[in-house]
Amino acid sequence: MSYFDLYEYVEKNNLNVFLDIPDPGWGSPLGNALDHGWGYSYGMYRDHFGSHCGMEVVLANGEILRTGMGALPKAKTFAENKYGYGPYVDGLFSQSNFGIVTKMGFWMMPKPEHYMLLSIKMKKREDLIPAVEILNYLEDSFIVGWPQYFSPLNPPYGKPMNAELKGYLTSKNGLPDMDKIQNYALKNKIPYWNIDVSVYGCKEVCYANLEYIKQRFKIIEGVDISIVQEFSLPLNLKQKKQLKHKVTLGIPNMEIFWLSTRGEVLEPSDGYVWFSPIIPRDGKELLKCQEVYMNLFREFEEESPITPFSHPRSWMYRAFCFMLAFNNSRTDKAHN
Structure with a gap:
């Protein structure tokens, strides 16, 4: 089945x-x-x-x-x-x-009576450290569901990165200039981090949890928390189509293939090799992991696909996965 x-x-x-x-x-x-x-x-x-x-x-x-x-x-x-x-x-x-x-x-x-999708935006790279700690508590207390971490500094799928920002990724002896990247984000009013989280329950509980979430995040200066979507269940067909993250409401779909490299023709296109270290569900460890990647790619004189605003995969309960994919070839050993 x-x-x-x-x-x-x-x-x-x-x-x-x-x-x-x-x-x-x-x-x-x-x-x-x-x-x-x-x-x-x-x-x-x-x-x-x-x-x-x-x-x-x-x-x-x-x-x-x-x-x-x-x-x-x-x-x-x-x-x-x-x-x-x-x-x-x-x-x-x-x-x-x-x-x-x-x-x-x-x-x-x-099946919950009500569903709410929240967006949590933060201004600074280091804000991720307290944010992860807060979200760990909220998630382990069943106040929020899966947290989707990402950074608006990353370009939309299929679009090039801003030239100025891209230049800062190697402007400090081949490594990122953290201060210039941070100033770029503040100057252009781009949040450094955005975290989408789902809230489930009856409508009253969802709104009570929203207020509690705002209270917990007050320690982060300039944090912005807003409702992206909310629906009462069951959903009609129109509402199902409107969902930003259908998977968070258990609706199977194939839309992931529209995104990222899965929708592009890669050369070579024989498959992927995944490198996916499991790291602690901790903000400091995540930033440290970024730096390990970036230093390693600099050592090999390769452009790093990992940046100071690369995000973790957070499907795993109580751990982060930091995925990196390499397209490989069955015939071109030099490429591999």
Whole structure:
């Protein structure tokens, strides 16, 4: 069953549950979970393997293994309680070939009554340090969902970077001039950071949480918090099309392929090699990671794709992923 199939079933039967989906949404809950995939709502649901409960596996010798409460005949708690007696063996069947997984249970988020998408804008690079600490608390307290970090200093997809700003990236002995970049952002009134966060609940709770979020962010000078979108659920077709981040409301789609390099013809175009270090969910560590990248590319006399305003991938719960993609060739070894 694909995410599209499951979404259609939930909508058709008006079930009071909410899908946490990856992007693009053409995979399946079972396949994505076994590959340790992630989604875009609350942390405990974003971890798709972590949110599974119960597994049925056909082993190489033809035997059927059911984990957790599924080991009991006709158990009604197959997808309610993860653990039986003895070792927890479900992890043996993720990213492995020890058996064919034919069934999995998943814990799903209740469908909220109201949805609010907030934008948090900050003026300075170092503002990211307290911002991450605040958002960690809010996210771990289930006040906000997935935080999407990005910087408006980055050009829109497919557009060149401003020439003046690009010049500052190497103007200090081949490294970025942090002061000039900061002054450029302030002079042109461009926020250094923008973080989109989702708020779920009844309408009254969403607005109460909005005020609490504003209160927590008061320590950051000049922070601006605004409502980008808000809807009461269920959504009609027009509202679904208007959503900025459909995945944050569990709507599977293929729009990610319109963005970035996935919509361009790269040369060579044989595939990607991903370098994706996992770093602590900490603002200081993120800025340090940027500097490690930039120093390394300078050492190799290559233009750094990582800048002082590169952002982390925040799908993972309690950690950041700092992804870097290289297009590779099957035939041109010199390029690789």
